[in-house]
Amino acid sequence: MHLTDEQLNEYLDNETNEREQIELHLHSCNECNARFSDLQNLFLELDSLPDLQLTRDLSTRFATKGQLTLQLPHWLTLTVFAQAALALIALIISIPFITTYIPQIDVASLTSPLFEIQSLWNTWLDSLSTLQLPTIPELPIPVLEMSSLLLALAGIFVIWIFGNGLLLRNQIR
C-alpha cells in the first residue's frame, strides 16, 4: 500500500500527525520515496524563486506628502451621526421654549441699539469722506435677555455640531 499524494503534501507542509508512519514507509518504499523527492524539489524551487525589482520607487510618493492624514476608525465616524441625531433632538426639545420665549422678546428694545449702530456707521462714513482721522466712538453693549442668549447658544451649538460632521466626512474621503 503506497502513500497518497495528500499524505506526502501534508507531510511536507507540516500538517500531519502521522509523521513517523510516513517516514517509516518512505525508508522502505522506493516508489513513494521517488514521488516524495519530486515534490520536495518542487517545494525548493518555489521557495527559492528570486524576487523581482520594481521599476519605480513607490516610497517617494509618500515622502512628498509631508503630513499624512490617518483615516478615522469606523466607530468614531459613527459618532458623527450620533452627534447630528443629538443636535436634532436638542432642536426639537428647544422648539417649545423657542415658541414661548420669542413672543416675550421685546423687539423694540433691539431696534434702538441697531439704530444707534447704523448712525455710528454713517458717522464713520462721513468721517472717511472728509479724509480726516475719525474719532472712534464707543459702541454701546446691548443688554441681552436670558431668552436671547439661550437662543443664540442653541444656534451656535447646532452649527458647531453640523460643522464637525462635515469636517469628519471630508477627512474620511
Place this chain on the structure above:
Amino acid sequence: MNAPTDRDLILRAKRGDAEAYSEIVTRHQTGVFNVCYRILHNRNDAEDLTQETFMRAYNRLNTFDIEREFAPWIKRVAANLCLNHIESQKVTLELDDERDEDKSANPSQQVEVKERSEQIRQALSSLPANYRLVVELRHYQEMSYDEIANELKIPLSDVKSHLFRARKLLAEKLYAPD
C-alpha cells in the same frame, strides 16, 4: 546610530509622519510587489496594486497591532487586494516577459537561474487564479491550511484540493520530459 525598527516607524507614521511611512514603503515594497506579481503575473497591475496596498495599509494603521510583525500583515493585505482585483476584473492575465535579478557570480549560472525562474513563473501563471492564490499564501506567506481557509473564507477541504492540484500541475509542467 541604529536604524529605527518597523515598530518605531509605524508609531511615527500613526502620528502622521510621512517620512516614517515612506521608509516603511522603501523597506517592504519589493516584498509586496512580488506577492502581487506572483498572483497577477502582470508588472503594471502588480505595481499599481503594490501602491494601492500601501495606501490601504496606511488607512488601516490604526487597526494594526503594533506588537505583530508588519511584513506578514502587509503581504496579506496585498494578497487580499489581488484576490479582489481578480474577482472584480475577471482578467485574462497577460504574462510579462520578466528578467530575474542577477545574484550569481558565474555568468552561465546566471543564465540557468534566469531560465529556470522564468519557467517557474510561466508555470505559476498558467494556474487558475484561485490555485495561484493558495500557493502564494502557503509557500510565500507560510500560512497554515486553517489560516488560508479563514483568509479566503473557503472550506479546509478546498484549500487542500486547490493546493495539491496546483502542485501536481506545476510538477507536470516543470518536470515533464521534453
